[in-house]
Amino acid sequence: MPTLALGRLRLDPPLLLAPMAGVTHTAFRRLLLGFGGVGLLSTGMLSARSLPAEDRASSPYLATTPAEHPLSYQLLVSRPEEVAPALEVLHALGADACDLNMGCPAPDARRRGGGSRLMESPGAARRLVAEARRRTALPLTVKTRLGERLDEGALRDFCRMLEGEGAELLTVHARLRGEPYGRKPRWDWIGKVKSWVSVPVVGNGGIFTADDALRCLQVSGCDGLMLGRGAVRRPWLFREVAGALRGEAPPAPPPLPDLYRRFAALVAESFAPERRLGRLKEFTHSFASNYAFGHTLASAVQASRSLAEALERAEAFFERDQGSA
Numbered sequence: 205m206p207t208l209a210l211g212r213l214r215l216d217p218p219l220l221l222a223p224m225a226g227v228t229h230t231a232f233r234r235l236l237l238g239f240g241g242v243g244l245l246s247t248g249m250l251s252a253r254s255l256p257a258e259d260r261a262s263s264p265y266l267a268t269t270p271a272e273h274p275l276s277y278q279l280l281v282s283r284p285e286e287v288a289p290a291l292e293v294l295h296a297l298g299a300d301a302c303d304l305n306m307g308c309p310a311p312d313a314r315r316r317g318g319g320s321r322l323m324e325s326p327g328a329a330r331r332l333v334a335e336a337r338r339r340t341a342l343p344l345t346v347k348t349r350l351g352e353r354l355d356e357g358a359l360r361d362f363c364r365m366l367e368g369e370g371a372e373l374l375t376v377h378a379r380l381r382g383e384p385y386g387r388k389p390r391w392d393w394i395g396k397v398k399s400w401v402s403v404p405v406v407g408n409g410g411i412f413t414a415d416d417a418l419r420c421l422q423v424s425g426c427d428g429l430m431l432g433r434g435a436v437r438r439p440w441l442f443r444e445v446a447g448a449l450r451g452e453a454p455p456a457p458p459p460l461p462d463l464y465r466r467f468a469a470l471v472a473e474s475f476a477p478e479r480r481l482g483r484l485k486e487f488t489h490s491f492a493s494n495y496a497f498g499h500t501l502a503s504a505v506q507a508s509r510s511l512a513e514a515l516e517r518a519e520a521f522f523e524r525d526q527g528s529a
Contacts, residue, residue: 205421205449208243208404208428210343210372213274213300215243217446218428220375220406223249223278223303223347226486227436230267231470236435237271238466239458241442243428245275249305249313252281252290264479266297274300276345280308282317282328284335291339302342304332304371307349309381320381323351323362330365337370344370347408347430349377350393359393360400367401375406375430385433394424406430412437414448436490439463460494461522467491468515480511488518495525 208215221228221242228248236242250265260266268275277299279290294302306329308319322329336344346366351359363374376397378389389410398405404427407420412434420429435441444454471483488505492498501521508514 205428208373208406210301210345210404211341213343215274215428217241217243217449218404218406219442219445220244220276220428220430221246221435221442222408222430222432223247223305224432224436225249226482227490229264229474229483230269230272231467231474231483232436232439232487233272233275234269234470234474235439235463235467236442239440239443241444241446243274244301245272246303247275247277249278249280249308250290252279252286253283253316255279255293256289258293260293260297262476264475267474268297276301276303276343278303278305278347280305280313280316280318281332281336282322284331287332287335288339291336291342294342295340299342301345302336302340303345303347303375304336305347306366307347307377309349320349320352323348323381326362326365329362330369333366333369333371343372345373345375346371347375347377350380350390352381354380354390354393356396359397363397363401367403371403373404373406374401375408376426378407378409378424389420391420391423394420394426398425398427404428408432411445412441414441414444414454417445418448433490436487437493439467460491461519464488464491464518464522465515468511468518472511477511481508481514484511484514488514497525500525 208218223246225248228246233245277294306322313319314321376394378391378394394407406428407424407426408430411417411431417429471480488502492502504517505514
């Protein structure tokens, strides 16, 4: 698969990290970098309205290190007047790209007029992309989904509008707004978007293994992939997919207890004490799926009242359960 080019930015391999609330932070990004295979890192979704007031020196949402590049910052934005101040912050932070969220189905995002609500208000979406394009020379991307219902005409017009207003890459989550993550993604619809626009299209949704990645590429013909929950469960997934794209045999998974300890150490290094336990719990929720009895690990960590207690309970689980799913 060829390198993805966004202006002077080269994504090699064309594998992007998905913005995920509570997970896509500096500790997780550095965990992924230890395995390799990531072409573009991401922040979690950032409120454009709140971003200018964030303390850049202490904000857990903005914490990063020099190794975390290229790094895209995703903005949840609903009003044109929010765009310029937010982009000023991104410029000051040295962002490598800016992504506009037009696919988040969370009720809070939709109530504010952002996320997937913008797919139902193409005029508002048009104004936001146009304003962002006017205010920045950064690579400008948009993450969206299939919409409220399957409607080829509406989705085609929406995606073409995004391209026309200056979006340089579209990431398409292959589900409708109301469909749960357990629903099989509609990768063929990513292919429809690919056929409608000339900018690169990145596929997202339902990619948990290298085989999933290859099937998504085959079905959709997309230009790259965005990995999210699959990479939280298996942080070596980027390396695995990158190898598969080169025709290499899958690498052996790392020792899972060592991986968990490494993540916990990065969390302790990256965040103030009061923010560490929450990050570990978020990660554990997905990571525990590697084990046949992972619900035991997840429940034990979720019930912990301190990071030390969580790690003690995790170690007890690792001593009892040496197998993985």
